[in-house]
Amino acid sequence: MSGFSHLDDCGNAAIVDITDKEPSVRTAEAYGFIRASEAVLDQIGQISNKKGDILAAARIAGIMAAKHTWELIPLCHQIMLTNVGIRFEVIQEKSGIACTCTVTCNGKTGVEMEALVGVSTALLTIYDMCKSADHNMVMTDIHLLSKKGGRSGDFCFKGDLTE
Amino acid sequence: MSGFSHLDDCGNAAIVDITDKEPSVRTAEAYGFIRASEAVLDQIGQISNKKGDILAAARIAGIMAAKHTWELIPLCHQIMLTNVGIRFEVIQEKSGIACTCTVTCNGKTGVEMEALVGVSTALLTIYDMCKSADHNMVMTDIHLLSKKGGRSGDFCFKGDLTE
Amino acid sequence: MSGFSHLDDCGNAAIVDITDKEPSVRTAEAYGFIRASEAVLDQIGQISNKKGDILAAARIAGIMAAKHTWELIPLCHQIMLTNVGIRFEVIQEKSGIACTCTVTCNGKTGVEMEALVGVSTALLTIYDMCKSADHNMVMTDIHLLSKKGGRSGDFCFKGDLTE
Amino acid sequence: MSGFSHLDDCGNAAIVDITDKEPSVRTAEAYGFIRASEAVLDQIGQISNKKGDILAAARIAGIMAAKHTWELIPLCHQIMLTNVGIRFEVIQEKSGIACTCTVTCNGKTGVEMEALVGVSTALLTIYDMCKSADHNMVMTDIHLLSKKGGRSGDFCFKGDLTE
Amino acid sequence: MSGFSHLDDCGNAAIVDITDKEPSVRTAEAYGFIRASEAVLDQIGQISNKKGDILAAARIAGIMAAKHTWELIPLCHQIMLTNVGIRFEVIQEKSGIACTCTVTCNGKTGVEMEALVGVSTALLTIYDMCKSADHNMVMTDIHLLSKKGGRSGDFCFKGDLTE
Amino acid sequence: MSGFSHLDDCGNAAIVDITDKEPSVRTAEAYGFIRASEAVLDQIGQISNKKGDILAAARIAGIMAAKHTWELIPLCHQIMLTNVGIRFEVIQEKSGIACTCTVTCNGKTGVEMEALVGVSTALLTIYDMCKSADHNMVMTDIHLLSKKGGRSGDFCFKGDLTE
Numbered sequence: 001m002s003g004f005s006h007l008d009d010c011g012n013a014a015i016v017d018i019t020d021k022e023p024s025v026r027t028a029e030a031y032g033f034i035r036a037s038e039a040v041l042d043q044i045g046q047i048s049n050k051k052g053d054i055l056a057a058a059r060i061a062g063i064m065a066a067k068h069t070w071e072l073i074p075l076c077h078q079i080m081l082t083n084v085g086i087r088f089e090v091i092q093e094k095s096g097i098a099c100t101c102t103v104t105c106n107g108k109t110g111v112e113m114e115a116l117v118g119v120s121t122a123l124l125t126i127y128d129m130c131k132s133a134d135h136n137m138v139m140t141d142i143h144l145l146s147k148k149g150g151r152s153g154d155f156c157f158k159g160d161l162t163e
Numbered sequence: 164m165s166g167f168s169h170l171d172d173c174g175n176a177a178i179v180d181i182t183d184k185e186p187s188v189r190t191a192e193a194y195g196f197i198r199a200s201e202a203v204l205d206q207i208g209q210i211s212n213k214k215g216d217i218l219a220a221a222r223i224a225g226i227m228a229a230k231h232t233w234e235l236i237p238l239c240h241q242i243m244l245t246n247v248g249i250r251f252e253v254i255q256e257k258s259g260i261a262c263t264c265t266v267t268c269n270g271k272t273g274v275e276m277e278a279l280v281g282v283s284t285a286l287l288t289i290y291d292m293c294k295s296a297d298h299n300m301v302m303t304d305i306h307l308l309s310k311k312g313g314r315s316g317d318f319c320f321k322g323d324l325t326e
Numbered sequence: 327m328s329g330f331s332h333l334d335d336c337g338n339a340a341i342v343d344i345t346d347k348e349p350s351v352r353t354a355e356a357y358g359f360i361r362a363s364e365a366v367l368d369q370i371g372q373i374s375n376k377k378g379d380i381l382a383a384a385r386i387a388g389i390m391a392a393k394h395t396w397e398l399i400p401l402c403h404q405i406m407l408t409n410v411g412i413r414f415e416v417i418q419e420k421s422g423i424a425c426t427c428t429v430t431c432n433g434k435t436g437v438e439m440e441a442l443v444g445v446s447t448a449l450l451t452i453y454d455m456c457k458s459a460d461h462n463m464v465m466t467d468i469h470l471l472s473k474k475g476g477r478s479g480d481f482c483f484k485g486d487l488t489e
Numbered sequence: 490m491s492g493f494s495h496l497d498d499c500g501n502a503a504i505v506d507i508t509d510k511e512p513s514v515r516t517a518e519a520y521g522f523i524r525a526s527e528a529v530l531d532q533i534g535q536i537s538n539k540k541g542d543i544l545a546a547a548r549i550a551g552i553m554a555a556k557h558t559w560e561l562i563p564l565c566h567q568i569m570l571t572n573v574g575i576r577f578e579v580i581q582e583k584s585g586i587a588c589t590c591t592v593t594c595n596g597k598t599g600v601e602m603e604a605l606v607g608v609s610t611a612l613l614t615i616y617d618m619c620k621s622a623d624h625n626m627v628m629t630d631i632h633l634l635s636k637k638g639g640r641s642g643d644f645c646f647k648g649d650l651t652e
Numbered sequence: 653m654s655g656f657s658h659l660d661d662c663g664n665a666a667i668v669d670i671t672d673k674e675p676s677v678r679t680a681e682a683y684g685f686i687r688a689s690e691a692v693l694d695q696i697g698q699i700s701n702k703k704g705d706i707l708a709a710a711r712i713a714g715i716m717a718a719k720h721t722w723e724l725i726p727l728c729h730q731i732m733l734t735n736v737g738i739r740f741e742v743i744q745e746k747s748g749i750a751c752t753c754t755v756t757c758n759g760k761t762g763v764e765m766e767a768l769v770g771v772s773t774a775l776l777t778i779y780d781m782c783k784s785a786d787h788n789m790v791m792t793d794i795h796l797l798s799k800k801g802g803r804s805g806d807f808c809f810k811g812d813l814t815e
Numbered sequence: 816m817s818g819f820s821h822l823d824d825c826g827n828a829a830i831v832d833i834t835d836k837e838p839s840v841r842t843a844e845a846y847g848f849i850r851a852s853e854a855v856l857d858q859i860g861q862i863s864n865k866k867g868d869i870l871a872a873a874r875i876a877g878i879m880a881a882k883h884t885w886e887l888i889p890l891c892h893q894i895m896l897t898n899v900g901i902r903f904e905v906i907q908e909k910s911g912i913a914c915t916c917t918v919t920c921n922g923k924t925g926v927e928m929e930a931l932v933g934v935s936t937a938l939l940t941i942y943d944m945c946k947s948a949d950h951n952m953v954m955t956d957i958h959l960l961s962k963k964g965g966r967s968g969d970f971c972f973k974g975d976l977t978e
Contacts, residue, residue, distance in 0.1 A: 005295040013216045013548055017572040019514060019593045053176045056708040059828055060889045061237050067885060067893055070556060072284055073291045074224050074549045078556055078569045080893045083832040104834050113291050120283045121235055128236045128276050132168040136322035139305040144298050159299035162325040176711055180735040182756050219545040222339055223400045230396060230404055233719060237712045241719055241732040243404045246343040267345050331621040339542045379502045382871040385665055386726045387563050393722060393730055398610055399617045400550050406730045409669040430671050439617050446609045447561055454562045454602050458494040462648035465631040470624050485625035488651040502874055506898040508919050559882060563875045567882055567895045657947040665868045705828045713889050724936055725943045726876050765943050772935045773887055780888045780928050784820040787959050788974035794954040811951035814977040
């Protein structure tokens with residue numbers, strides 16, 4: 001069943017065997033965006049200038065979730081992350097907040113899911129903390145920007161985005 | 164700090180006090196979409212006809228994640244969910260898979276975050292299980308479709324989507 | 327699809343909707359047995375008389391696991407347990423240790439899985455703590471002894487056992 | 490206190506010190522069986538032919554639980570598993586389902602508990618998903634089939650079974 | 653075995669049976685203090701004025717840990733918290749940071765452990781984030797300030813403290 | 816922002832990058848003390864002589880919590896511990912119980928937080944199991960005794976304590 005390494009020959013879910021892979025430094029960077037009303041963004045911007053607690057909470061939630069990826073995604077391997085970083089950019093002209101998550105490990109398999117889980121959870125936390133002001137936020141363009149290391153070679157995103 | 168119930172008067176993160184709220188039936192429905200190459204969709208479609216393991220795994224991952232929402236999103240309350248449902252629709256003409264997650268509780272606060280976490284994790288699991296074939300998938304249009312119950316009244320999404 | 331409440335009309339996994347069920351006191355009792363060599367049992371017996379740490383650890387592991395049932399078994403609801411008890415009996419003539427776990431809640435669904443998870447984890451912990459002396463232990467006869475409360479009525483086990 | 494590596498000289502629970510052990514490839518395979526009424530087995534068989542969701546859910550639950558072994562069994566070390574596989578066989582003449590779980594790591598200690606936890610949780614999930622049809626199922630013959638690698642040498646089960 | 657509700661008549665660990673208790677509003681407040689060098693406090697103070705990330709992270713960690721109390725403390729019941737608050741006060745003249753955690757539930761048992769776990773984890777997070785500057789910090793005076801609600805009546809701390 | 820390795824140049828929380836560090840054997844030992852009334856200590860002492868379940872439960876809770884440190888403390892790395900030990904000493908003349916936790920790993924970063932979390936959780940478990948007899952217990956003097964290994968060199972505590 002070529003191309004789907006998570007399914008065995010009978011189509012059953014199976015974890016990918018990485019026993020014989022060599023550990024190496026692997027990095028992945030993911031991106032996502034949350035659209036919010038201008039009123040909401042203004043308030044986040046102001047808080048960010050003063051206390052930054054919404055983005056601080058979202059950053060911590062994203063970092064913690066990246067470490068939990070193997071518990072959330074059924075067939076992910078346990079990986080000991082050596083670095084996790086979350087960055088936000090409030091983009092007024094697009095009426096939203098961009099988030100990137102960069103994850104590094106020195107392991108036997110890639111960390112793209114960890115980066116994607118980090119971004120998703122950071123955006124969901126922003127949603128949670130602002131939802132009392134506006135439930136019409138939309139999370140969009142969540143994708144893998146790039147990954148490096150490992151046998152399968154480096155990757156740069158070549159798909160289509162919205163924003 | 165009107166409109167941001169998760170921040171106290173000093174702008175510090177704080178859980179919302181729901182001690183005096185009455186429990187009632189609350190439902191929330193969230194939606195998300197993952198764009199994938201036609202080649203990938205064809206294979207998912209075939210597997211779905213035979214064994215369905217990719218969508219079965221994604222459904223279970225979404226249900227389990229919805230129950231874990233209070234562990235992922237820092238200021239979410241612990242809520243005992245009474246129902247969680249995940250539905251998928253492979254949409255060939257949009258080249259992707261739509262996912263909805265419906266969550267119900269009989270509790271003191273809403274379950275919109277649980278529905279959004281369920282959708283996000285289901286889509287991430289699809290990404291994980293198909294990524295060996297294509298890393299250019301994009302998760303998009305993740306939003307709250309509707310919610311019912313509770314003091315703040317019913318909600319229907321009125322924002323803008325991409326697909 | 328009568329008889330399988332965890333599958334929807336399409337055969338897909340689904341959590342059972344308990345939104346409209348009334349909370350009531352529900353109790354379940356499960357049983358399991360681990361066969362071990364006499365040499366092992368003698369040592370456990372002696373330790374039990376002095377310090378009891380193997381059975382103390384197994385008791386605590388079983389109680390903690392019962393509380394985690396909703397995280398282990400994909401379609402289990404989150405239930406707040408009001409009582410969990412684990413009892414052991416070293417049975418020299420059967421060359422093993424019997425374990426029962428009794429769980430109570432005041433909730434909308436039964437706690438039979440919690441009792442079964444409690445017994446299984448207690449037995450697995452005994453295995454773990456004694457395996458350096460003997461890897462030939464066998465866990466057997468794990469079943470639901472009885473359950474009380476709820477709409478479906480009381481249940482007493484009527485199947486066949488080995489020991 | 491020879492033979493019980495999990496107890497210190499005072500009989501207190503203690504984790505085994507593996508600091509100075511060399512990492513190596515270690516594999517363990519565990520087995521378990523669940524007896525169920527013929528009516529239940531017929532329905533599982535039919536669903537398995539069509540959708541397979543009961544066994545798909547049980548397979549995923551077993552894989553996820555194997556990764557969580559160090560959280561369930563108090564004195565187990567954290568181990569990064571490199572492979573986990575779950576197989577089922579519906580055995581009509583024995584009126585039940587056999588399950589094996591094979592786990593591999595490249596680490597400092599064995600993975601027999603991970604294999605046993607994987608099997609136990611997979612069987613418990615089958616129980617959960619079929620219990621609305623029959624509560625008289627029995628889980629039996631849960632044991633370690635074999636293990637390979639590590640200083641203590643290979644092991645093959647030599648005990649007695651029921652089925 | 654009067655006075656020790658967590659031990660059964662044989663001295664074995666047992667969860668307290670709260671099945672027949674009535675739910676009511678219960679509040680607990682705990683306190684703790686971390687001593688740190690003046691150099692460290694100065695820097696925390698400055699950061700707090702600007703970004704507050706150390707205390708923001710500690711606040712979130714304390715809130716999340718309070719929700720996890722039933723997973724950390726073996727015989728604690730699962731309780732759905734309705735409110736958790738963490739407050740810090742940098743006390744220059746005592747060369748340290750005071751932390752209080754207030755927890756509320758509407759449940760069948762008290763939340764004193766949740767308040768104590770919240771304080772402890774908040775202080776440990778401060779330690780973690782400042783330890784690169786000074787490993788000589790000491791956490792002290794961790795105790796229950798007061799609790800209200802429930803059958804056993806209100807409590808105010810009457811013990812001795814250090815600071 | 817010298818001295819605070821957990822904050823990036825903008826003062827935002829960030830995990831420390833350990834990708835390029837060499838794994839080595841690292842050990843940390845932490846200490847804590849819980850003051851309790853003499854009546855309580857007498858009973859713990861008696862139970863300890865007979866069954867020891869309070870200290871057995873606290874020991875297991877501390878070991879399990881040490882393994883969970885990366886889930887509790889937001890910016891801690893996931894570390895695979897190779898050894899965890901918890902020791903208690905009932906000190907009648909100080910009217911309390913001293914606890915030490917020693918943790919070892921063969922990894923890229925130190926285990927001082929793991930040792931501190933182990934001690935704190937062990938003391939909190941003692942509090943939980945004895946609180947029905949006395950809520951005036953105080954946990955104090957929780958600090959790092961020493962750490963060895965790693966690039967930053969060995970450490971011995973040089974601060975001030977109470978008891």
